[in-house]
Amino acid sequence: xxxxxxxxxxxxxxxxxxxxxxxxxxxxxxxxxxxxxxxxxxxxxxxxxxxxxxxxxxxxxxxxxxxxxxxxxx
Numbered sequence: 520x521x522x523x524x525x526x527x528x529x530x531x532x533x534x535x536x537x538x539x540x541x542x543x544x545x546x547x548x549x550x551x552x553x554x555x556x557x558x559x560x561x562x563x564x565x566x567x568x569x570x571x572x573x574x575x576x577x578x579x580x581x582x583x584x585x586x587x588x589x590x591x592x593x
Contacts (some may be wrong), residue, residue: 526546528553536562544568 529552537546537586544562559571565579579587 526553533559534561538568539564543581544588 521575531550531552532547532549533550534546536544536549539545542565543565543566545564548561548562549560556573557571558573561571562584565567566584568578568579568584570579
């Protein structure tokens with residue numbers, strides 16, 4: 520991120536990432552940790568997700584998740 524240049528991030532999958540028949544994320548968790556900060560995405564079977572950002576949660580729609588996945592260059 521441009522807001523934290525030079526930092527390091529650890530990425531893990533506490534729960535295996537799952538995809539449905541269309542190839543969209545439909546389960547599992549993806550966790551990012553940098554210092555004392557963390558973000559965990561828990562993917563739902565409908566293609567949406569719940570984001571836990573340092574203890575605060577936010578819901579993401581299937582469209583928001585897919586837009587993030589499709590965004591270049593990731």
